[in-house]
Each structure stands twice: as C-alpha cells, then as structure tokens.
Amino acid sequence: MERYFWHLSGPQADGLACVLCGADYLKARIPSVEVGKVPDTEAPVFACADPCAEKIAAAADAMAREMRDAAAEVGAAWDAETEDHDGSLGGDGHFGHLLRDLRALTGAEALLAVTDDMPSVRYLLRLTARHAEAAVIRAKALLERTADTADGEG
Numbered sequence: 001m002e003r004y005f006w007h008l009s010g011p012q013a014d015g016l017a018c019v020l021c022g023a024d025y026l027k028a029r030i031p032s033v034e035v036g037k038v039p040d041t042e043a044p045v046f047a048c049a050d051p052c053a054e055k056i057a058a059a060a061d062a063m064a065r066e067m068r069d070a071a072a073e074v075g076a077a078w079d080a081e082t083e084d085h086d087g088s089l090g091g092d093g094h095f096g097h098l099l100r101d102l103r104a105l106t107g108a109e110a111l112l113a114v115t116d117d118m119p120s121v122r123y124l125l126r127l128t129a130r131h132a133e134a135a136v137i138r139a140k141a142l143l144e145r146t147a148d149t150a151d152g153e154g
C-alpha cells in the first residue's frame with residue numbers, strides 16, 4: 001500500500017492498533033489488514049478488516065475520484081492551451097488561461113487541505129508548481145502588454 005498515515009499513536013504506528021478506531025490488537029482478536037505505512041519508518045499499519053478498512057478504502061475512492069475529476073479538468077485546459085499556443089504572448093487567450101491557472105491553484109489548495117497521503121500530496125504539489133509557474137509567466141506577459149498599450153496611448 002502506498003498510502004501514508006499521520007498523527008498515529010504509539011501502538012498504531014507499531015501496527016498493534018487499528019489506525020481508524022484504535023482497537024488494540026494485542027487485547028482483542030480482530031481480523032486486520034495492512035492499509036498503509038508510517039511516513040517516517042515505512043512500517044506497515046493496520047485497520048480492522050471490517051468495517052475500518054472498508055471505510056478507509058471508501059474514503060480513498062472518493063478522494064481518488066475527486067482528484068481524477070480535477071486532473072481531467074486541468075488536463076483539458078492544458079491541452080486546449082497547447083493546441084492554440086501560437087507563440088504570441090499578447091494574445092487574448094492569455095487572460096483566459098491565467099484565470100484557468102488560478103482556478104487550478106484554488107482547486108489544488110482545496111484538495112491539499114484534505115489530503116494526507118504522500119503520493120497524492122506530491123501530485124498536487126507538482127500540479128501547483130506547474131500552474132503557479134504558468135501563472136507568473138502569463139501575468140508578466142499581460143503586465144507587459146498593458147504597459148505597452150499605456151505607452152502607446154500616452
């Protein structure tokens with residue numbers, strides 16, 4: 001399992017207690033399954049097979065779906081941009097693309113606030129870096145463009 005779990009108690013981090021409900025596996029014989037790892041030590045952590053592991057899987061599914069939707073949206077915006085990218089920095093499309101970058105960053109912020117497994121966090125950070133970089137370039141281009149316009153008129 002790739003998923004990391006944060007804020008674990010000692011027994012949870014040692015794989016001796018459920019990461020969700022905290023059930024003590026030394027005291028109670030509860031069937032458990034490995035659901036992820038401790039970030040620092042990469043040690044496996046466990047959850048009760050029923051219902052805790054199911055709940056964790058359902059939450060992960062919901063998050064993955066949300067992330068795929070966000071990724072599809074961002075990917076579509078990215079494709080549209082590369083298609084009409086004609087090298088003219090002052091094109092009208094730039095403002096629209098800048099707004100899309102800002103929306104992607106807002107989406108990444110919302111997802112980062114609720115995401116705590118490392119692969120997903122890293123994915124969101126890559127997405128943030130890409131769109132933040134693009135936003136800087138576009139904002140500067142638009143500033144230059146509007147400065148030129150002001151000079152031309154004045």
Ligand SMILES: [Zn+2]
Nearest residue numbers: 018021048052
């Ligand atoms: Zn449990």
